[in-house]
Amino acid sequence: MSKNLSFKDQELYKRAVLDENSVNSDPFIQFSDWFRDAVDSGVPEPEAMFLASADNKGIPSGRIVLMKGFDPKGFVFFTNYNSRKGSEIDLNPFVAIVFHWKEIGRQVRITGKAKRISRSESEEYFRSRPFESKISAIISLQSKVIPDRKFLEEKFEKVKRNAGQNPKRPVHWGGYRITPSVYEFWQSRPYRLHDRIQYRLMKGNWVIERLSP
Numbered sequence: 001m002s003k004n005l006s007f008k009d010q011e012l013y014k015r016a017v018l019d020e021n022s023v024n025s026d027p028f029i030q031f032s033d034w035f036r037d038a039v040d041s042g043v044p045e046p047e048a049m050f051l052a053s054a055d056n057k058g059i060p061s062g063r064i065v066l067m068k069g070f071d072p073k074g075f076v077f078f079t080n081y082n083s084r085k086g087s088e089i090d091l092n093p094f095v096a097i098v099f100h101w102k103e104i105g106r107q108v109r110i111t112g113k114a115k116r117i118s119r120s121e122s123e124e125y126f127r128s129r130p131f132e133s134k135i136s137a138i139i140s141l142q143s144k145v146i147p148d149r150k151f152l153e154e155k156f157e158k159v160k161r162n163a164g165q166n167p168k169r170p171v172h173w174g175g176y177r178i179t180p181s182v183y184e185f186w187q188s189r190p191y192r193l194h195d196r197i198q199y200r201l202m203k204g205n206w207v208i209e210r211l212s213p
Contacts, residue, residue: 016105018187018195020210027183027199027206028072031108034185035070038101050098051077053088053114061088067097068125074177075110076117078125082172083142089114095178105188112180122174127166135160137173184211 024030038046045066052062061084069076075097079086089095093115099108126134139155146152180201187195196211 016187017189018185018197020197020208023185023197023208025206025208027180027185028070030185030199031070031183034101034106034108035099038099038104038106041101041104043101043103046099046101048099049075049077050100051085052096052098053085054092054094055088056091061085067099068175074112074179076121076175076177078122078173078175080137080140080142080173081116082144087143089176097178107186109182109184109186110178110180111182112178114176114178117175117177119174123169125175126169126173131167132160134167134169135163138163138167138170140173189213 024033035046047067048064049067050062051065052060054060063085065077065079065085067075067077081090093113094111095114096109096111098110101107126137129137135156139152139159182201183199185195185197189195192213194213196213198209198211199206200209201207
């Protein structure tokens with residue numbers, strides 16, 4: 001498919017259907033197909049996902065993060081481990097993510113368990129980041145109160161001057177992998193009679209069900 005679909009072409013997606021008898025039996029493959037459609041149709045930042053976490057009292061918080069990779073083992077994103085989401089995941093590893101591709105009338109909801117990826121994986125990704133992004137990760141006190149913008153900028157410039165050409169990954173920064181236990185694929189349909197197909201992992205097998213819109 002073209003990466004510059006016309007409005008008429010995008011309308012074809014909005015007239016698409018989602019049927020429990022024709023979806024792929026593997027939700028990872030179903031997601032891969034839909035993600036490719038989102039990329040090919042020119043959806044802005046198709047990798048952007050809403051991530052919801054909760055603390056040990058069940059109080060939720062949410063934010064948009066960027067998915068940096070996905071495979072049959074799960075969905076990977078990177079953050080400061082001392083951030084609010086990092087602290088919440090340490091206390092309660094169960095999270096939810098949502099991809100919303102409005103332009104093609106699709107949404108994917110995923111529930112699963114988040115776990116830190118290996119140090120080597122985090123190191124590999126950190127090395128690929130732009131220099132300034134590495135500095136930002138080093139100085140970040142993410143989610144903590146700071147006095148003002150000047151405090152942040154001065155700290156950034158100071159560390160940038162002294163970091164050398166290859167700054168080391170700070171121990172407080174790295175990736176998480178979310179291992180799904182539930183997927184839900186949502187396809188927009190007229191009159192709010194949307195298609196919702198759910199996959200639930202039961203005893204190692206995916207159970208496919210239709211949900212009422």
